[in-house]
Amino acid sequence: MNVTVQGRTRHYRTVTFDAAHNAVQLIEQRLLPHEFKIVATKNFRETARAITDMIVRGAGAIGATAAYGLAQGAQAFRGSDLKKFTGHVASVYQTLADARPTAVDPVNAMNDVRREMARGETVAEQQSLALAAAEHFADEDVRHCKAIGRHGARLIRNGMRVLTHCNAGWLAFVDIGSATAPLYAAQAAGKKIHVFCDETRPRSQGATLTAWELAEQKISHQIIADNAAGHLMQRGEIDLVIVGSDRTLGRTGEVANKIGTYTKAVLAARHKIPFYVAIPLSTIDWKLKRGFDIPIEERHESEVLGAWGMVENLKAARRAYVRVANPSSGARNPGFDVTPAELITSIITPAGIFKPAALWRQRSKLGFEK
Secondary structure (H helix, E strand, O other): OEEEEOOEEEEOOOEEEEOOOOEEEEEOHHHOOOOOOEEEEOOHHHHHHHHHOOOOOOHHHHHHHHHHHHHHHHHHOOOOOHHHHHHHHHHHHHHHHOOOOOOOHHHHHHHHHHHHHOOOOOHHHHHHHHHHHHHHHHHHHHHHHHHHHHHHHOOOOOOOEEEEOOOOEHHHOOOOEOOOHHHHHHHHOOOOOEEEEEOOOOOOHHHHHHHHHHHHHOOOEEEEOHHHHHHHHHOOOOOEEEEOOOEEEOOOOOEEEEOOHHHHHHHHHHOOOOEEEEOOHHHEEOOOOOHHHOOOOEOOOHHHHEEEEEEOOOOOOEEEEEEOOOOOOOOOOEOEEEEOHHHOOEEEEOOEEEOHHHOOOOOOOOOOOO
């Protein structure tokens, strides 16, 4: 995506790799939309912390980050003992897999990298294969998002009003995004659309990230409070809902996504509004058999009890946390919920648009490996 910083516009990817310094380079998403900054993680533990702390977030973006992190950890190994190297890589893998348990993209991405590494007969060969496989995953993520845009754009008519939830945009992937890909493709085709961005509490990724992306792309949009969507639906002001997913079950079509997605699906069904989920193939989990088995990340209560923002003073603006809630109260903070297949109109994939129940029947087209 093209970003304008200090009057200069250039193309950026959310995640890249600096091979010369064995560092993963990330857009620091916690600072957006107030400050655009690239940070580098110098080892795989720093890379895992960047995923946990949400310097980088979003299904495809953390998948690519984990793939690069695994290659980064492999590159850092010194020596030629293949057995020790294999044990080291297993430790790196687990550290990165544990960083965000709900999303399946990091595990799928790292599994791809390890399969490629297994073709090497020496440590050096496996190190080289690891980096090449991580780069391939990142490039494939972009290709998938472009394909999602092509398929999804035909669902969007001129003048449509579209609701999004959280950020399944360019920042959530290596580039382009999943839920935003059809919007960008529709814009490129000359269609006029208006997007309502759910603020998406408690971290407000809709208000901060999706709105920033749409502003950079010059797409008409407004931020709404999470609780306002039902009101707009009731009054006929929303024509379509498109969201992303952190894990979609290939056997059942159930979708785990940012907390509040299930609520929007229920509201959309009540008002007979199409509800679409856009995913790359790396987001499909072919193993789990029911949504209740998806591990739901419980994040720190401080996210619910307050908010981060930019505070201006006489010297300079700074990022600060502000407590909002009653001082003596605690909070629950599940990061995700699971939307049943019957509430989903269709799932937009790089291979086409499918009913949730059709994913398993179409698994050969959707990247299933026995």
